[in-house]
Amino acid sequence: MSLLKYESQLREPLVDGEKTYHQVTEDIIRPIEAKPSRLWYVGFYISVALLMFGVYSIYREVTYGIGQWNLNKTIGWGWDITNFVWWVGIGHAGTLISAILLLFRQGWRTGVNRAAEAMTIFAVMCAGQFPIWHMGRVWMAFFVLPYPNTRGPLWVNFNSPLLWDVFAISTYFTVSLLFWYSGLIPDMATIRDRAKTKTRKLLYGIASFGWSGSTKHWQRHESLSLVLAGLSTPLVLSVHTIVSFDFATSVIPGWHTTIFPPYFVAGAIFSGFAMVQTLMIVLRKVFYLNDYITLGHIEAMNKVIVLTGSIVGIAYLTELFVAWYGQNPYEWWAFSQNRVNINSPYGWSYWLMMFCNVVSPQVFWSRKLRRNIPFTFFMSIIVNIGMWYERFVIIVTSTYRDYLPSSWSTYYSPSPYEIGFYLGTFGLFFTCFFLFAKYFPVIAVAEIKYVLKTSGENYKRKMTDIEKADAEKFYHDEVEHAH
Amino acid sequence: MAGGIKKFVVGSFDDEKVLFPAVKNARKSGYKIHDVYTPFAVHGLDHAMGLRETSLHTAGFFYAITGTTTALSGISWILAKDWPLNIGGKPHFSLPAWIPITFELTVLFSAVGMVLTFCYLCQIAPFVKKHVFSSRATDDAFVMVIECTDKTNDVEVQSFLQNAGASDVNVQTVESGWWIGTYDKEQKLYKEYEPGY
Numbered sequence: 001m002s003l004l005k006y007e008s009q010l011r012e013p014l015v016d017g018e019k020t021y022h023q024v025t026e027d028i029i030r031p032i033e034a035k036p037s038r039l040w041y042v043g044f045y046i047s048v049a050l051l052m053f054g055v056y057s058i059y060r061e062v063t064y065g066i067g068q069w070n071l072n073k074t075i076g077w078g079w080d081i082t083n084f085v086w087w088v089g090i091g092h093a094g095t096l097i098s099a100i101l102l103l104f105r106q107g108w109r110t111g112v113n114r115a116a117e118a119m120t121i122f123a124v125m126c127a128g129q130f131p132i133w134h135m136g137r138v139w140m141a142f143f144v145l146p147y148p149n150t151r152g153p154l155w156v157n158f159n160s161p162l163l164w165d166v167f168a169i170s171t172y173f174t175v176s177l178l179f180w181y182s183g184l185i186p187d188m189a190t191i192r193d194r195a196k197t198k199t200r201k202l203l204y205g206i207a208s209f210g211w212s213g214s215t216k217h218w219q220r221h222e223s224l225s226l227v228l229a230g231l232s233t234p235l236v237l238s239v240h241t242i243v244s245f246d247f248a249t250s251v252i253p254g255w256h257t258t259i260f261p262p263y264f265v266a267g268a269i270f271s272g273f274a275m276v277q278t279l280m281i282v283l284r285k286v287f288y289l290n291d292y293i294t295l296g297h298i299e300a301m302n303k304v305i306v307l308t309g310s311i312v313g314i315a316y317l318t319e320l321f322v323a324w325y326g327q328n329p330y331e332w333w334a335f336s337q338n339r340v341n342i343n344s345p346y347g348w349s350y351w352l353m354m355f356c357n358v359v360s361p362q363v364f365w366s367r368k369l370r371r372n373i374p375f376t377f378f379m380s381i382i383v384n385i386g387m388w389y390e391r392f393v394i395i396v397t398s399t400y401r402d403y404l405p406s407s408w409s410t411y412y413s414p415s416p417y418e419i420g421f422y423l424g425t426f427g428l429f430f431t432c433f434f435l436f437a438k439y440f441p442v443i444a445v446a447e448i449k450y451v452l453k454t455s456g457e458n459y460k461r462k463m464t465d466i467e468k469a470d471a472e473k474f475y476h477d478e479v480e481h482a483h
Numbered sequence: 484m485a486g487g488i489k490k491f492v493v494g495s496f497d498d499e500k501v502l503f504p505a506v507k508n509a510r511k512s513g514y515k516i517h518d519v520y521t522p523f524a525v526h527g528l529d530h531a532m533g534l535r536e537t538s539l540h541t542a543g544f545f546y547a548i549t550g551t552t553t554a555l556s557g558i559s560w561i562l563a564k565d566w567p568l569n570i571g572g573k574p575h576f577s578l579p580a581w582i583p584i585t586f587e588l589t590v591l592f593s594a595v596g597m598v599l600t601f602c603y604l605c606q607i608a609p610f611v612k613k614h615v616f617s618s619r620a621t622d623d624a625f626v627m628v629i630e631c632t633d634k635t636n637d638v639e640v641q642s643f644l645q646n647a648g649a650s651d652v653n654v655q656t657v658e659s660g661w662w663i664g665t666y667d668k669e670q671k672l673y674k675e676y677e678p679g680y
Binding site for chain 1: 520523525536539558568580591597604605606609610618620622
């Protein structure tokens with residue numbers, strides 16, 4: 001029988017407790033059918049308030065111009081592009097979980113992929129805001145699109161990394177959205193078929209595209225998911241590579257570095273997993289999903305964090321070494337004076353970054369700490385802060401002192417509207433995430449059912465009994481006869 | 484709608500392990516399996532039913548080449564022919580700089596094309612309503628639907644499904660049309676030693 005797959009008993013179950021297929025549906029869909037808790041309302045309204053603050057900050061920026069942000073002569077990119085790169089990076093973990101882990105046949109992705117993909121989409125939505133509003137005259141934003149126009153044959157510059165960004169981010173958003181939604185369709189049908197109220201039946205009926213669960217549809221769905229995963233895997237690597245090209249193809253000391261693409265990608269996965277941890281720990285608690293997002297899931301993600309954190313650490317050291325070994329005095333100045341020197345104006349941010357990204361994740365070599373939930377939550381915040389500072393260090397410490405000492409800027413600190421805009425994207429992100437958690441299944445129901453019989457706790461226990469019996473039979477038949 | 488009213492015998496199974504031999508026996512006995520509805524992708528069921536492999540991924544490949552060609556031809560026409568600009572002394576035809584966008588468009592065309600093709604092939608879209616034979620099919624039941632032809636005796640099919648282990652068997656009549664789901668015309672006849680068993 002093709003269904004009976006062997007899975008090692010040493011592996012932890014992916015679904016805890018006595019679950020049946022129906023129980024899985026019940027557990028995951030219940031929060032959608034129930035009224036949201038008071039905590040949900042509190043969180044939701046705080047997010048909306050932050051979002052409104054962001055909208056006001058953008059209103060100021062659009063009305064009075066980009067001078068509303070404290071950017072200056074040399075620091076042309078400040079918090080805005082730092083936040084852009086940070087949010088894009090966060091988005092990467094979702095694609096990594098859904099695509100790369102699908103290709104690598106990692107069963108544990110099923111518990112976290114849906115929420116992580118949603119996180120990707122919302123994070124990319126936040127990221128996209130920054131370059132767009134940074135344009136200043138935002139009503140001219142359509143100039144970045146190549147189309148035959150009446151302004152003379154005025155085309156975009158396809159040789160420019162900033163235009164590559166336009167294509168990379170918009171493609172990334174589109175493909176992630178398609179991947180996420182195509183996975184949602186069967187689960188929407190599950191909600192539709194269970195619906196007790198007319199409105200719910202109608203809305204989920206529309207959202208489920210008339211999905212019936214036909215075998216042929218599933219066959220095509222599997223093929224679609226696999227190819228989309230195959231496409232997303234190089235895509236996710238390309239997106240952050242292209243983002244790093246914004247810096248790496250320039251000649252600014254501290255940016256002009258060939259190590260940037262892999263180092264940015266590793267950093268993106270690192271920070272993205274930290275954000276997944278932050279969200280999952282909250283999600284499992286609020287929606288009672290401990291059986292689906294188990295300690296094993298948390299531990300697996302912590303392993304990814306320690307791996308990518310170490311890659312990032314090696315990248316920092318390599319970058320530093322090459323700056324010294326490359327014998328370019330400007331490059332070495334950027335590192336030795338602007339960054340490593342703790343007494344320099346931004347020296348603190350470099351060492352904060354070093355501590356958060358290189359030193360702190362090393363604690364996850366300890367199994368005890370990997371499986372400690374409050375500690376993991378704390379660490380995920382630390383990593384998120386550290387990765388924000390990484391982008392800040394790259395952007396600000398490379399630009400605040402350029403080749404001309406006369407244009408060296410004084411200490412740059414963001415304006416309230418720059419901070420407000422950043423907080424506003426948090427508002428956008430969490431507003432979207434709260435709505436997602438209320439109206440969409442936060443765990444892929446169909447995919448959990450798919451792994452249930454091989455990796456569910458109760459089924460594993462049964463399998464152990466069968467295996468024990470088999471082993472005894474084998475011993476009896478083979479070994480006894482041999483003697 | 485052509486076809487008029489069709490009659491189906493619907494059997495719900497609680498376990499995929501019971502379903503597989505049932506599908507095999509149904510095909511062996513010459514019943515016309517309209518479709519099997521499952522709550523998740525049951526691997527091997529398509530083979531067991533004798534459905535052919537999907538060629539959706541081949542379509543994806545062709546969409547991908549379309550994306551590559553569009554990007555390369557578009558950019559080279561724009562930057563080398565329509566409006567050649569001297570950008571930092573680079574050659575007008577600067578292929579290496581175009582690789583990122585070419586790659587992105589390849590992925591974009593392939594992904595969008597495949598999803599649209601998927602929806603087209605499955606005939607699914609917002610506002611589309613398909614006939615639901617059993618609402619448990621998206622929850623925890625594996626629902627085998629056998630189409631009754633002139634020669635089929637539905638009482639016999641019902642008892643066949645019951646004997647095969649179905650927990651719930653009923654007969655449904657539906658006005659035929661594409662909304663009852665796609666029936667794969669290329670369903671092969673049952674052969675011994677097929678893959679999937």
